[in-house]
Amino acid sequence: MPDTTTVIIGAGHCGLAMSHCLAARSVDHVVLERGQVANSWRTQRWDSLRLLTPNWMTRLPGYAYRGTDPDGYLSARQVTAMLEDYAVASAAPVLTGTTVTSVRAVGRGYVVQTDQGTWRAPTVVLACGAATVPAVPALAGLVPDKITAVTPGGYRNPGELPPGGVLVVGASASGIQLADELHRSGRPVTLAVGEHVRMPRTYRGRDILWWLDACGLLDQRYDQVDDLARARRLPSMQLVGSPGRTVDLNALSSAGVRLAGRLAGIREGVAQFSGSLPNVCALADLKLGRLLNTIDTWAGAAGERFAPTIVPTVPLGLDLRSGEISTIVWATGYRPDLSWLDIPVFDRGGRVAHDGGVTACPGLYLIGMPFLRRRKSSLIDGAADDSAELTMHLAGHLDALAGHRERSAS
Amino acid sequence: MTATEIPVDNGVNVEALLGVRDALADTPEIAQFQWRSTVSWVNGTHSRSDVETFYGFGEEQQHHTTFSHEIDHPLQFAAQDTGVTPVEYVLVALGGCLTAGVAAVAQQRSIQLRSVRATLAAEMDLHGILGADPDVRNGFSGLTVSYQIDADATAEEIRALVAQSQKRSAVYDILTNPTSVTVDVS
Numbered sequence: 351m352p353d354t355t356t357v358i359i360g361a362g363h364c365g366l367a368m369s370h371c372l373a374a375r376s377v378d379h380v381v382l383e384r385g386q387v388a389n390s391w392r393t394q395r396w397d398s399l400r401l402l403t404p405n406w407m408t409r410l411p412g413y414a415y416r417g418t419d420p421d422g423y424l425s426a427r428q429v430t431a432m433l434e435d436y437a438v439a440s441a442a443p444v445l446t447g448t449t450v451t452s453v454r455a456v457g458r459g460y461v462v463q464t465d466q467g468t469w470r471a472p473t474v475v476l477a478c479g480a481a482t483v484p485a486v487p488a489l490a491g492l493v494p495d496k497i498t499a500v501t502p503g504g505y506r507n508p509g510e511l512p513p514g515g516v517l518v519v520g521a522s523a524s525g526i527q528l529a530d531e532l533h534r535s536g537r538p539v540t541l542a543v544g545e546h547v548r549m550p551r552t553y554r555g556r557d558i559l560w561w562l563d564a565c566g567l568l569d570q571r572y573d574q575v576d577d578l579a580r581a582r583r584l585p586s587m588q589l590v591g592s593p594g595r596t597v598d599l600n601a602l603s604s605a606g607v608r609l610a611g612r613l614a615g616i617r618e619g620v621a622q623f624s625g626s627l628p629n630v631c632a633l634a635d636l637k638l639g640r641l642l643n644t645i646d647t648w649a650g651a652a653g654e655r656f657a658p659t660i661v662p663t664v665p666l667g668l669d670l671r672s673g674e675i676s677t678i679v680w681a682t683g684y685r686p687d688l689s690w691l692d693i694p695v696f697d698r699g700g701r702v703a704h705d706g707g708v709t710a711c712p713g714l715y716l717i718g719m720p721f722l723r724r725r726k727s728s729l730i731d732g733a734a735d736d737s738a739e740l741t742m743h744l745a746g747h748l749d750a751l752a753g754h755r756e757r758s759a760s
Numbered sequence: 761m762t763a764t765e766i767p768v769d770n771g772v773n774v775e776a777l778l779g780v781r782d783a784l785a786d787t788p789e790i791a792q793f794q795w796r797s798t799v800s801w802v803n804g805t806h807s808r809s810d811v812e813t814f815y816g817f818g819e820e821q822q823h824h825t826t827f828s829h830e831i832d833h834p835l836q837f838a839a840q841d842t843g844v845t846p847v848e849y850v851l852v853a854l855g856g857c858l859t860a861g862v863a864a865v866a867q868q869r870s871i872q873l874r875s876v877r878a879t880l881a882a883e884m885d886l887h888g889i890l891g892a893d894p895d896v897r898n899g900f901s902g903l904t905v906s907y908q909i910d911a912d913a914t915a916e917e918i919r920a921l922v923a924q925s926q927k928r929s930a931v932y933d934i935l936t937n938p939t940s941v942t943v944d945v946s
Binding site for chain 2: 622
């Protein structure tokens with residue numbers, strides 16, 4: 351059984367950032383990757399997808415964007431290439447094609463079983479991503495069989511879908527982008543909208559991410575927010591990686607996308623939408639107003655304000671058997687897949703309980719989750735600070751283990 | 761003493777409510793509640809509803825008294841008008857729920873309320889319940905709630921209060937989302 355000091359599971363941006371930080375401290379480690387480096391960027395991204403953050407924000411420990419388009423947005427292929435280059439540049443010890451089948455706590459360390467052999471290490475970092483499997487609601491089982499169902503991870507382009515109407519369920523970043531793309535493909539699109547985070551692409555002449563970064567909002571720490579559980583559940587911002595283009599509900603509905611409330615049920619083949627659309631839009635408008643006020647307070651003077659979301663007369667029911675809808679897109683979010691983690695660190699909701707990425711099980715760490723340690727933890731740009739701090743904690747744990755061994759030996 | 765030092769008091773014990781939320785982390789089962797009512801037919805469209813017990817916090821609970829409500833239809837329906845109609849109770853329930861929410865959220869956000877008044881109106885087409893037009897539903901075709909609130913807060917903060925109250929309201933959820941209803945005869 352090969353031994354190492356740290357097993358990192360997942361060679362995405364977080365796993366590679368962690369590897370970079372551990373290497374800088376000469377902590378012996380391996381990065382186990384089920385596919386290739388940046389696997390989900392190769393296999394789970396639609397063709398037109400671009401990062402929501404501008405290129406200048408694509409920063410990792412020891413890496414910064416040096417291309418010619420700092421205000422552009424990387425395509426999935428470019429993200430893949432960037433992470434490949436990063437892995438090479440930092441000589442990350444990645445073992446590709448290695449799928450973890452179980453992680454168990456044994457003694458003061460962990461046994462990591464893979465389809466390519468077993469590793470033993472005193473520390474493990476779970477860096478396999480927050481968005482591994484689509485979180486499709488149970489009521490998906492009630493959709494009539496003849497309707498094609500896709501998730502954003504499986505969708506590639508409009509040409510793959512049958513002609514006819516599309517119901518997009520979910521109005522966060524993926525949902526609004528796919529509603530926009532499928533509407534442009536000539537399909538009638540209905541968008542089911544629950545709670546969402548309205549965001550303009552630009553504010554006061556700059557990318558909104560520039561403001562969030564500059565005024566310190568993205569650096570807000572997990573132990574500084576009032577309701578962390580809620581902050582961690584916040585849906586992704588309604589953004590598209592396209593310069594100057596805002597795709598909010600007003601833009602979509604004026605283009606011809608039909609809005610509906612949250613998909614609340616399916617009964618005898620009829621989709622039922624919540625009557626709460628006016629309020630979820632009011633909540634999102636108010637929240638955006640508060641955000642812009644915060645930015646103005648920081649920057650001085652007042653910027654522009656955006657028109658309230660217009661809530662048209664919305665359908666409460668949609669007959670899925672009538673032939674009007676031929677495709678449903680479940681843009682209802684993702685969840686991590688840690689089904690192979692054989693350690694009791696899960697909370698009641700099945701999520702790994704952690705304090706800023708530090709689990710209750712000494713030596714077991716988690717990275718790459720929403721608001722792990724900072725608001726920016728879900729962004730590529732968040733990995734640098736998170737991996738640096740978790741590396742500090744991990745090194746402290748290793749020192750404590752070494753101290754324990756010395757005391758035991760004496 | 762400046763005005764800002766006067767503690768905000770809307771008569772809501774927010775600490776107790778937050779205490780319940782904290783307690784749920786250790787004993788999630790105490791969150792399982794059951795609400796109950798009995799309704800007895802009196803005569804014609806007149807019925808009487810009694811509400812006395814409920815279940816929650818892990819055990820049987822009781823209101824301090826039995827609350828009775830008369831339910832009837834107005835004279836215009838050739839009824840005796842001994843109480844408000846069932847659909848009006850829906851307005852009562854929604855307005856009561858949202859207004860309690862406004863008070864609780866205001867307390868938590870340290871906003872002193874001076875007056876809160878909700879005016880509710882629901883549209884209904886009788887073709888539905890009379891079975892005169894199968895394309896018309898029995899229930900409301902729409903419902904509006906209009907709030908007049910006087911409080912130590914900006915207009916924006918007051919709108920946020922009302923929005924948050926809807927977000928956390930049970931009756932608002934019951935009205936805006938489908939609920940499974942089983943009616944049997946024993």
